[in-house]
């Protein structure tokens with residue numbers, strides 16, 4: 001992070017369709033921060049799945065900010081939707097030796113995800129048939145809907161005397177919608193268990209520090225502390241500027257930091273963009289550079305990890321990575337990058353990096369620095385591609401059209417040769433978190449320099465593996 005950003009909030013945002021490696025990026029940056037600094041989420045809920053490899057073990061955080069293993073303060077911000085039981089369970093997975101409760105706080109403005117929100121999410125998704133969004137089914141959209149309808153229950157309501165009563169009124173309203181609109185009757189048994197969990201989660205939240213996001217940010221900045229606003233999902237999932245309607249229900253880009261924490265836009269500095277060396281997308285929606293196009297989209301919608309394992313056993317991967325059949329190459333990229341949904345276990349669709357979309361994302365986020373992740377996944381490829389332009393109405397452009405659907409767009413690609421062997425053969429295994437000793441093959445440096453020049457931002461870290469230490473600080 002630039003030193004001159006000290007008095008501003010730094011958004012850390014995924015520049016694609018989520019799963020870019022935000023968890024790893026935040027954990028890496030937070031490891032050098034102190035107890036006066038803050039990592040806060042500002043939107044989304046447990047639809048997110050941020051993976052961190054800590055001391056040889058993999059953790060997936062959905063609500064808790066990815067600074068949890070450091071010394072920093074961590075906060076669940078006002079713009080979030082919080083499932084109390086999921087929150088409780090997530091804290092129970094944190095190893096005992098990590099003391100975090102005194103560093104953790106929650107905004108009173110964040111919305112509660114109720115058990116009936118989960119029913120509403122899955123039933124309304126089912127009712128869409130082929131037009132489904134591919135929601136994670138975590139109740140995100142119905143929770144934000146209640147916020148917009150001005151009837152949501154929020155964390156601050158928990159301590160009010162009429163909370164239980166308000167809960168029952170809203171729950172019964174949801175049941176009516178389920179019955180009358182979707183012809184779905186929630187069975188008492190089904191609801192009883194999830195409500196028991198919900199109240200257990202509420203009890204847990206009552207024991208936590210409830211703190212206004214804006215005040216916490218102001219206090220931190222006043223003491224010269226750094227503030228990282230950890231985005232969830234990707235910029236292209238933004239409710240307004242993403243590929244609507246195949247989006248989530250919050251503002252995922254840096255614009256959401258002001259409304260999600262209640263701070264003046266002037267307090268927001270340049271953002272750090274997390275950029276995966278290729279593209280993935282889970283769920284439905286346009287994906288111009290998808291390897292295998294429609295065939296891949298259908299395969300990932302209909303098949304499970306086990307189906308793919310049976311049809312394409314791992315030993316075939318070397319030849320598959322360089323297959324002339326793009327669908328096969330996409331399968332191999334998915335295997336090489338372990339591109340399986342961290343929350344839902346779905347197959348992530350795979351494709352090449354899309355420069356026009358990334359440029360758009362960087363523009364609306366004011367991205368000044370980049371973290372490039374998963375470069376090691378290109379090991380064993382002979383060459384990879386990048387979409388540099390679209391051809392729309394016969395002309396090459398980097399402008400993003402309103403309609404991104406496959407029939408409307410053709411991509412122009414540039415190829416890059418790939419190194420021989422593995423990236424780790426060149427830099428060894430860095431053992432220190434701050435390792436600057438790495439070497440990268442010239443092909444990797446060419447790719448990195450091309451991205452920096454084309455995107456107009458400096459890559460501050462290059463990540464070369466899932467583990468905490470597998471990140472090389474830019475040194476050349």
Ligand code: GDP
Nearest residue numbers: 019020021022023049050051374463464465466
């Ligand atoms: P997030 O939602 O943006 O935090 O990303 P996810 O955790 O959903 O997905 C990223 C996946 O890639 C996780 O399994 C990470 O452990 C893994 N990962 C992150 N960085 C790297 C990297 O540089 N190389 C490899 N091979 N895996 C990585």
Ligand code: IMO
Nearest residue numbers: 018019047048049134135136232233248282283
């Ligand atoms: P992280 O933070 C990737 C996708 C879903 C679906 C759409 C809407 O781990 O990057 P929702 O449940 O929000 O109503 O689903 O958004 N989606 C994600 N895709 N990474 C995520 O989070 C996502 N969160 C939601 O697959 O297409």
Ligand code: MG
Nearest residue numbers: 019049050342
């Ligand atoms: Mg994820």
